[in-house]
Amino acid sequence: MLSLSIASAIIDEALAEARRRSFQPLAVAVLDAGGHLIAYKREDGAGIVRFDIAYGKAWGSLGMGFGSRELSQRAAKNPTFITTLTSVSGGRMIPSPGGVLILDADKKVLGAIGISGDVGDNDEIAALAGIAKVNLFPAP
Incomplete structure (x- = not known):
């Protein structure tokens, strides 16, 4: 199960990675x-439409069973x-990298x-870093 505390930690780690790399302001x-929203954050300066795009990348990944990078590649081949x-x-699927499945x-x-x-x-990059740095499976 993906708890609120784990979802929040993933977001915080993704944003920390983005700041380390000086990315533009993000929405996560x-x-x-x-497909239900657990947690969301928008950095100062991120545009108001960024929520819809971030949600669409995640939702599309869930809907298709693979990341939005693959969805983007398939879009190029079969628009x-x-x-x-x-x-x-x-309109909920956004075929652009940035949507990543979270697996057990x-x-x-x-x-x-x-x-x-x-x-x-x-x-x-930020999404993968957020997932990688959070211990999803703590020892019992």
Whole structure:
């Protein structure tokens, strides 16, 4: 289960990595496996639409079962399919890097993180750092 405290820690670590690298101000959303928002933060200076983009990156990752980088690559190869997915999802899928699945030790999906504010590659770097630096599986 992805708790509020773990989701918050993932966000804080992602933002810390972004500050270390001097990325543009970010918005970060963490969703549970059902696509429900657990936690969200927006840095000062991040645009007001950044929430929708961050949420869409995470939601699209959950909806398709892979990160939004893969969704972006598939969009480039088959734009008609992505246009259809965007329509079917009510515009919630954002095919740009920055959406990453959060998995347990058995590769079961716990949720997803979505980040928006810098270029997609940098958004993804921060997302991966946030997940990597949080101990999702503490020893019993």
